[in-house]
Each structure stands twice: as structure tokens, then as C-alpha cells.
Amino acid sequence: MNCLRQLVRIIKNSKRILIATHFDPDCDGLSAALSCAYLVKHFKRKKPILYCCSPIPSKYRFLLGEWKFVRKIPEFDLLIAVDSADLSRIFSDSNYLRSAKLDSKIIVNIDHHKSNDSFGELRIVKEEASSACEIIYQMFEKLRIKVDKSLAEIFYCGIYSDTGGFVYPNTTKESLDIAAALIESGVKPGSLVKKLNAKTLSGTLLLSKVLNTIEIKNGVGVMYLTQDMLKRSRARMPDSENFVSFLQAIKNVRVSFFLREEREGTRISLRSDGVIDVDKLARRYGGGGHRLAAGIKIKKNIDTAKQEILRAILKEIKKNA
Numbered sequence: 525m526n527c528l529r530q531l532v533r534i535i536k537n538s539k540r541i542l543i544a545t546h547f548d549p550d551c552d553g554l555s556a557a558l559s560c561a562y563l564v565k566h567f568k569r570k571k572p573i574l575y576c577c578s579p580i581p582s583k584y585r586f587l588l589g590e591w592k593f594v595r596k597i598p599e600f601d602l603l604i605a606v607d608s609a610d611l612s613r614i615f616s617d618s619n620y621l622r623s624a625k626l627d628s629k630i631i632v633n634i635d636h637h638k639s640n641d642s643f644g645e646l647r648i649v650k651e652e653a654s655s656a657c658e659i660i661y662q663m664f665e666k667l668r669i670k671v672d673k674s675l676a677e678i679f680y681c682g683i684y685s686d687t688g689g690f691v692y693p694n695t696t697k698e699s700l701d702i703a704a705a706l707i708e709s710g711v712k713p714g715s716l717v718k719k720l721n722a723k724t725l726s727g728t729l730l731l732s733k734v735l736n737t738i739e740i741k742n743g744v745g746v747m748y749l750t751q752d753m754l755k756r757s758r759a760r761m762p763d764s765e766n767f768v769s770f771l772q773a774i775k776n777v778r779v780s781f782f783l784r785e786e787r788e789g790t791r792i793s794l795r796s797d798g799v800i801d802v803d804k805l806a807r808r809y810g811g812g813g814h815r816l817a818a819g820i821k822i823k824k825n826i827d828t829a830k831q832e833i834l835r836a837i838l839k840e841i842k843k844n845a
């Protein structure tokens with residue numbers, strides 16, 4: 525039986541369905557969870573529960589419509605995990621993962637990360653897909669389920685974000701064909717993207733502080749964000765989600781990384797033009813992602829992390845030269 529028919533059967537046979545996306549959710553992660561909720565709703569009278577262990581950034585709330593996410597793990601028998609390379613991205617509480625509570629559950633893994641560790645009974649993992657939303661859209665297409673305007677907007681935002689507005693190398697004919705179909709379903713790209721990209725003043729002030737820290741060395745760009753900058757610009761961490769793209773857009777920058785000071789260590793976003801595989805590099809530090817875009821969380825301060833990652837990147841570039 526193919527994966528899709530298996531998924532439909534599992535959905536039909538489950539009583540309590542939990543759809544979960546990763547912590548610090550991005551637009552694709554949220555949109556993938558929401559579109560899955562539409563999918564489940566098509567087959568079940570009872571609505572699924574949506575779960576994310578961190579708060580939903582306010583800039584994405586317009587996508588939620590009738591849905592809300594819970595932050596406490598409820599009772600469930602089926603877990604559909606989206607846009608997450610492994611279960612620790614979903615359940616940040618490692619005690620929960622160790623507690624064997626998941627052993628009795630059916631787990632479905634829908635993802636497009638290269639670093640996906642193949643968890644779950646049913647895996648729909650497509651590395652070549654631009655986004656998790658692209659994979660889920662194709663399910664609707666194959667199942668011939670109608671995509672209404674509000675769902676089309678959700679899909680469009682997810683694909684738009686993960687392709688950097690149809691700019692990154694993961695932009696394919698497939699993703700653009702889907703975008704065109706979504707426009708046919710009622711999406712107005714101009715006004716929708718305006719809503720999606722709307723910045724707060726504090727977020728823009730934060731960007732100016734972060735851009736002030738840019739350094740470029742041998743084709744590698746680096747910049748950072750401290751808790752103090754957040755405080756001084758009255759911004760929030762999610763405001764800095766796409767800052768790294770400013771760095772990677774600079775002429776002659778081949779690899780870039782953006783460090784953010786967190787309560788326990790540093791979070792790092794990496795981008796590459798293809799000269800090195802940043803997923804491979806990130807995995808050495810317990811992170812991962814895609815070949816051209818990846819992330820790391822380490823328990824070191826910004827300065828130490830910066831030196832260490834810069835050395836690792838320069839070494840990798842040299843090796844590939």
C-alpha cells in the first residue's frame with residue numbers, strides 16, 4: 525500500500541490525533557501543522573489537537589483562523605509530526621522522550637529535512653521538497669481534496685517562507701506550479717505577502733543593531749544578536765528569524781552564520797551558497813537542517829561559539845577548494 529493510503533487509513537482508525545510542529549516554529553512548520561489539521565478534518569468529525577511546545581510568534585497568528593496550539597502534551601494515540609528532523613525538535617522536554625510514553629503511540633513523520641532521522645512508523649520524508657507544505661499540498665492534490673482560499677493562503681505562506689520568497693535554490697518548477705495553483709484557489713500574493721512580511725518597528729531597530737556587528741572574513745559572513753540588543757530595541761527573538769538572509773545576500777559572501785544569545789548558550793543559523801554542506805557541519809555540533817541552510821544550538825557563549833564555528837567553516841571551505 526502506498527504511504528498516502530496508509531496515512532488515510534491510520535487517520536481513520538485513530539481516536540485522538542495530535543499534530544505537532546517543532547519548537548521555535550517557523551512559517552512552514554506552522555503552516556504544515558495547520559494544513560494537516562485540514563486534512564484530518566476532512567476524514568474525521570472530531571478535530572485534531574495542534575501542539576507546539578513554544579509560543580506561536582504573533583506575526584503568524586493571522587494564519588491560525590479557527591485553530592489554536594496547545595503547549596501541554598495532551599492524551600493522544602496518533603502523532604503526526606511535521607517539519608521536524610527528529611522527535612527532540614517536537615518534545616523539547618527530554619524527560620518526556622525518555623519516559624517511554626511514546627512507545628504505545630503511532631507516529632507519522634512528514635518532513636523535508638536532510639537531517640531527518642527516520643523516526644516513526646510511517647515516514648513521508650522528501651528531501652527534494654522545498655517545504656513541508658509542498659509535501660502536504662501534494663497529498664491534497666493526489667487525494668483530490670479541494671483547497672479553499674484560507675487553506676491556500678496557509679500553503680502559500682509556508683512555501684513562500686521556506687523558499688525565501690521563491691528565491692532560494694530549493695525553488696523548483698514544482699514549488700512554482702503549486703504557487704500558481706494556489707493563486708487559482710484565491711491567494712492574492714501581494715496582499716498576503718505584505719501581511720506575512722510586515723515588520724514591527726522594534727524588529728527593524730533590532731535589525732539595525734545586528735547589522736552593525738557584521739564581519740566578513742575570506743568569504744564568510746558573521747553577525748550576532750545579544751539579549752541586551754533585544755532589551756534595548758524592545759524586540760523579541762522571533763523578530764530576528766530571517767536576519768541571516770541579509771548576511772548571505774552580500775556580494776562574495778559564500779557562507780554565513782548568525783549567532784543569537786539565548787538563556788542557555790547560543791543558537792546559530794547557517795547559510796551556504798553550496799561551497800560547503802552546512803547540514804553536515806551543523807550535525808557535528810548536534811544540529812542539522814539542509815545542505816544550504818542549517819541550525820545549531822550549543823551551550824557556549826557567543827564569542828567562543830563564533831570562533832569555533834568560523835574555524836570549522838574556513839577549514840571546510842579549504843577542504844572543498
Ligand SMILES: [Mn+2]
Pocket residue numbers: 552553607636654655656686
Ligand atoms: Mn520547513
